[in-house]
Amino acid sequence: MADSALTPIEIGLTAAIVAVEADEPIILVTGGSGTGATIPGLPFGPFDPIAHRTLDIGLRGWVKAQTALTVGYVEQLYTFGDRGRHARPDDAGPHMVSVGYLALTRVPKNVAALRAAGAGFEPWYRFFPWEDWRDGRPAILNDAILPPLEQWARAAGRDDPARAGGRRARLRLCFGGGGSPWDEEKVLDRYELLYDAGLVEEAHRDGREAALARSKMPVLGVPMRYDHRRILATAIARLRAKLKYRPVVFELMAPEFSLTELQRTVEAISGRHLHKQNFRRLVETGALVEPTGETTAATGGRPAALFRFRHEVMQERPAPGLRLGGRTS
Amino acid sequence: MADSALTPIEIGLTAAIVAVEADEPIILVTGGSGTGATIPGLPFGPFDPIAHRTLDIGLRGWVKAQTALTVGYVEQLYTFGDRGRHARPDDAGPHMVSVGYLALTRVPKNVAALRAAGAGFEPWYRFFPWEDWRDGRPAILNDAILPPLEQWARAAGRDDPARAGGRRARLRLCFGGGGSPWDEEKVLDRYELLYDAGLVEEAHRDGREAALARSKMPVLGVPMRYDHRRILATAIARLRAKLKYRPVVFELMAPEFSLTELQRTVEAISGRHLHKQNFRRLVETGALVEPTGETTAATGGRPAALFRFRHEVMQERPAPGLRLGGRTS
DNA sequence: TCAAAAGTGTTATCCTTACACCCATGT
DNA sequence: ACATGGGTGTAAGGATAACACTTTTGA
Numbered sequence: 164m165a166d167s168a169l170t171p172i173e174i175g176l177t178a179a180i181v182a183v184e185a186d187e188p189i190i191l192v193t194g195g196s197g198t199g200a201t202i203p204g205l206p207f208g209p210f211d212p213i214a215h216r217t218l219d220i221g222l223r224g225w226v227k228a229q230t231a232l233t234v235g236y237v238e239q240l241y242t243f244g245d246r247g248r249h250a251r252p253d254d255a256g257p258h259m260v261s262v263g264y265l266a267l268t269r270v271p272k273n274v275a276a277l278r279a280a281g282a283g284f285e286p287w288y289r290f291f292p293w294e295d296w297r298d299g300r301p302a303i304l305n306d307a308i309l310p311p312l313e314q315w316a317r318a319a320g321r322d323d324p325a326r327a328g329g330r331r332a333r334l335r336l337c338f339g340g341g342g343s344p345w346d347e348e349k350v351l352d353r354y355e356l357l358y359d360a361g362l363v364e365e366a367h368r369d370g371r372e373a374a375l376a377r378s379k380m381p382v383l384g385v386p387m388r389y390d391h392r393r394i395l396a397t398a399i400a401r402l403r404a405k406l407k408y409r410p411v412v413f414e415l416m417a418p419e420f421s422l423t424e425l426q427r428t429v430e431a432i433s434g435r436h437l438h439k440q441n442f443r444r445l446v447e448t449g450a451l452v453e454p455t456g457e458t459t460a461a462t463g464g465r466p467a468a469l470f471r472f473r474h475e476v477m478q479e480r481p482a483p484g485l486r487l488g489g490r491t492s
Numbered sequence: 493m494a495d496s497a498l499t500p501i502e503i504g505l506t507a508a509i510v511a512v513e514a515d516e517p518i519i520l521v522t523g524g525s526g527t528g529a530t531i532p533g534l535p536f537g538p539f540d541p542i543a544h545r546t547l548d549i550g551l552r553g554w555v556k557a558q559t560a561l562t563v564g565y566v567e568q569l570y571t572f573g574d575r576g577r578h579a580r581p582d583d584a585g586p587h588m589v590s591v592g593y594l595a596l597t598r599v600p601k602n603v604a605a606l607r608a609a610g611a612g613f614e615p616w617y618r619f620f621p622w623e624d625w626r627d628g629r630p631a632i633l634n635d636a637i638l639p640p641l642e643q644w645a646r647a648a649g650r651d652d653p654a655r656a657g658g659r660r661a662r663l664r665l666c667f668g669g670g671g672s673p674w675d676e677e678k679v680l681d682r683y684e685l686l687y688d689a690g691l692v693e694e695a696h697r698d699g700r701e702a703a704l705a706r707s708k709m710p711v712l713g714v715p716m717r718y719d720h721r722r723i724l725a726t727a728i729a730r731l732r733a734k735l736k737y738r739p740v741v742f743e744l745m746a747p748e749f750s751l752t753e754l755q756r757t758v759e760a761i762s763g764r765h766l767h768k769q770n771f772r773r774l775v776e777t778g779a780l781v782e783p784t785g786e787t788t789a790a791t792g793g794r795p796a797a798l799f800r801f802r803h804e805v806m807q808e809r810p811a812p813g814l815r816l817g818g819r820t821s
Numbered sequence: 822t823c824a825a826a827a828g829t830g831t832t833a834t835c836c837t838t839a840c841a842c843c844c845a846t847g848t
Numbered sequence: 849a850c851a852t853g854g855g856t857g858t859a860a861g862g863a864t865a866a867c868a869c870t871t872t873t874g875a
Binding site for chain 1: 547
């Protein structure tokens, strides 16, 4: 309980750097599909306590130095000290703790610099295809996810009926069904359930091949290095939640935008459709934006009025966000 | 962006271990008032990646070993890598990153064991007297907090009027007034504001004595070692928020309790009064508890019916908590 | 003149808030 | 009998969810 000698460990800062382009949320990955054969991962950098006073400053430091991106909003997500999760059981290398971060940015002009560094932006729904409900319930759920999950729940019942019930309840809470609605914020819970059920490649890699090999299931979504997909799941969940009570969307928008563009961006992140009128009322009654007076030549149809974010709201109201209510629309 | 050598750092796990006794939230502190002359701090232990697979397991490990407490709920709060915050500028010791945790427990029987270890439970409002609104607005706000804070906001206006406006807005958002209500969840924001204004001892210690010495202000609340009070503020804020959408209160209750006891506990944590009928309806419509059939000989007055937590809710509904609405009652 | 997207007005419903009153026990 | 805390029914107000329709441009 008092001071004692602490074990030396290395600390890495892992970032989910998010932007939105063409109504698609994208994240910066290294070693992705475009750049080579290696499995994609999130960018990360070491934390050097001598050069940087705080973890946040350290993160901004290496991101700026290595990617030439200007990240605005930065938020710490979670700290993982997992051995036996992203490390192999026989791994005897130096121990590492990684601090996960969410960072928001605008889509950059000079993608060339990133490509040179072996990095690029990828749509995040490649890694989580079941999270995009904008065109209705994704087919992958009924085709490839729920059947093996239900089998996984049943499988526990052979020895222990109560455990099967617990698994079924967990399944229902995470993936909806049986009265429970789909909750777009439970991204991490769903990923962890798939991990536990051995349906994502990472579970295999971490030594759970038993479950995976036994069922010969197709692996769901594009896997990532270490536990980076878990960090990305945390980032998506946090961003989806934060949208509702902090005006963070605007970090992802151009300085001027139409209300439909704003709605499309919110929909892209939260992965579901929103009711147009209600969305507009929320934005309006929240006094989150102000008209610039300009209009834009639309992609077709009537030109849209342009708006900009009212920075003042942050000093006016306690929780200025888009309190998107319950279900779909 | 790729792998590179990481700086070795030590990692400490710092825990805010919370219980509630006699309608008072208490936390475990080391070196507190009862035990000696040293300044109180939160208990902490090293993280040993060899002995423990994850950070959470590591925390449970040393808490169990050193305090003989059974902590139920455990939640990671935040990771601080601050130099220049809890360390002195001239500090050249080994660098340390501390991971803050919130842990909930029942009040223990054998306090003797804790005392022997130089630890004990203290009411958390000693460290944050302005956070307890159960007997109405605390006098300390008007007496000792708001006047110097307003002066601090005005002081910035001499060179830079806009900055004074920003400070005033921040003050209003954190401490209410001018239409903004008091938000009991902004515990951390308030502490950080007081820190920035030089009104807590920790700011002095960290090298901000200028502001403090200039105004010769009385120091607010009992200070703590390092940045432990900041971690405690984070813990209180998180717990107050979590109450509303997760049934965490029950970790702090005896297995059987009356509804008034439950309400008193929630009030103790959130630091404000609740409307009796509304509270009961919330508990009832939430189906969070079930009657045991027993009653208890009350402290006076009619005997109260006893209830127990319905563990099943966690498998039934998505976010089972006490959705305590807006203002006071 | 027609397609395509922008933009608006209104109503039913639920949830939150607040009120005021009755009950059972110990002294 | 009365003080003390336990326990309940019900109405007003506001926020949310859902509805269908008009307007303005480019092809």
